[in-house]
Amino acid sequence: MAALIAASAVRTCFGDGDRTFAGLLRGRCGAGPLRHGDPDRLGVTTGYHAEGGGDRAYLAGRLLEACLSEVIRESGVDTARQRVTVLVATGLRELAAVESWAVVHSPPPVGRLDFTGVVAGVLPGAAEVITFAGACSAGGYALGLAQDMVEHGEADVVVVAAADGMTESMLAMIGQVGGERADRVRPFDRDRAGVLLGDGAAAVVVTDESWTGPALGRLVASGLSCDAFHVTAPDLEGICRATAEAYHRAGRDPSQVDLVVAHGTGTALNDPVECEALRKVVLGAGGDPLVTGVKGALGHTSGAAALVNLDVALQCLATAAVPPVVGLREPLAEGTGLRFVRGAPARLPLGLVQLNAFGFGGVNAVTLVEAL
Missing domain, CATH: 3.40.47.10 (Thiolase/Chalcone synthase)
Structure with missing residues (x-):
């Protein structure tokens, strides 16, 4: 038995989902000069930065909040009437906030280092919030679990979300592993130079096939x-x-x-x-x-x-x-x-x-x- 996707939202270097897809269709590249850290020390000069700027320490959470708000609004999910579980996929959580500690000498509150507070602010009353720190396939794993949960009646609705922002730790790893410095990502190209990071977040609403509202796929x-x-x-x-x-x-x-x-x-x-x-x-x-x-x-x-x-x-x-x-x-x-x-x-x-x-x-x- 399949599940339905009732709503979806993203935030990328191009903006929201409509602007992202329009940029993709036009063949745009969102790469630009690295906006934080020392490029020479990190070995990386380019990144795909999200719009808006602001404090990088909690950028992932802000992008996530925007995506969650959008899919809840579009789908009409209501924790008063539905059993809702939220699965949050991430590679780095709020690692940028930990890195900032070394600069400002003020440790971030432990409760802000994952996304439970962000979820509670957008969707109070969710039955549970589970974080997947599963590297670059975390969102795919969360989708698989979400489908199992709605098919087996463990939740009426599962909101699957994900967020990651660039961190100096990850940038430094890329800079050490790569050879020449990439100025953009060239997937499947014979002259590709390696990967570069992009800020991003996404959220989807997964439900079973008894869902009577609009669905995307x-x-x-x-x-x-x-x-x-x-x-x-x-x-x-x-x-x-x-x-x-x-x-x-x-x-x-x-x-x-x-x-x-x-x-x-x-x-x-x-x-x-x-x-x-x-x-x-x-x-x-x-x-x-x-x-x-x-x-x-x-x-x-x-x-x-x-x-x-x-x-x-x-x-x-x-x-x-x-x-x-x-x-x-x-x-x-x-x-x-x-x-x-x-x-x-x-x-x-x-x-x-x-x-x-x-x-x-x-x-x-x-x-x-x-x-x-």
């Missing part, structure tokens, strides 16, 4: 794996297992998928492995989907990445338009046979969409959604 199934293959390197077999599980749980064949919204980090290791997994599981079953990705335009939004991909997929389903992979000029050799959307949007009706999200430590999440 159907959450069909999720496939998850935690292969613990390597601290940072992806494992082909782990990704293939997650992909195959998603289709098995959905009762669908990979040949039926119309679009893949890829993880596409623009790194030396992720992109070839992700391409090979698509070739093995999807193309190997006779599939021939379009492939797009958003990190060239929006940067890597860490724990919010899966839900950002979901919002883009819902917009694609609603408009029959698929944005190009921003920054992709010449596909890498491992991408041979994959139909990357390049240069301009593709326009065609869509049914089934696959969403990829892969994180450090081999935590992989593949989600299937479709039009109603």
Whole structure:
């Protein structure tokens, strides 16, 4: 049994969901000079910064609050009438607030280092608030749990949310791992230089199929794996297992998928492995989907990445338009046979969409959604 998605919202370097999708369709790149930290010391000169500025210490929470407020308003979720659980996915929580401690010498309140207070301010009366610190696939894991909860009657509504802002710790890690300094993310490009971070948040409302209000799409199934293959390197077999599980749980064949919204980090290791997994599981079953990705335009939004991909997929389903992979000029050799959307949007009706999200430590999440 599938679940329904009643509302969705994002905040990225382009703004809200409508502005984000419009920017993607135009092929815009949101990268700009790094606005905080010492670029020379960090080894990173570029970031995909959210609009608005303000205190970076609690930027993730502010972006999350905006997304939560939007989906609650649009869906009409009411904790007085419904059993509502909130799942918050993140990679870093409010780590920027901890980093600021060293500068201002004033420790942040412990209660502000996760998002429970943010949720309570927007949705008082939620039955429980659970935080997933699951690296870059955290949102995908939360979607899988949300579907299980509504299908098994453990909640009437599950609000799945995610947020991450750039931190100097993560920037420094990227600066140490990479070779040349990337000026933008180039997913699946043979000359890609590596990943860059983007501020981002997202929220969706998941409910069962008895929902009588407006709905944006159907959450069909999720496939998850935690292969613990390597601290940072992806494992082909782990990704293939997650992909195959998603289709098995959905009762669908990979040949039926119309679009893949890829993880596409623009790194030396992720992109070839992700391409090979698509070739093995999807193309190997006779599939021939379009492939797009958003990190060239929006940067890597860490724990919010899966839900950002979901919002883009819902917009694609609603408009029959698929944005190009921003920054992709010449596909890498491992991408041979994959139909990357390049240069301009593709326009065609869509049914089934696959969403990829892969994180450090081999935590992989593949989600299937479709039009109603």
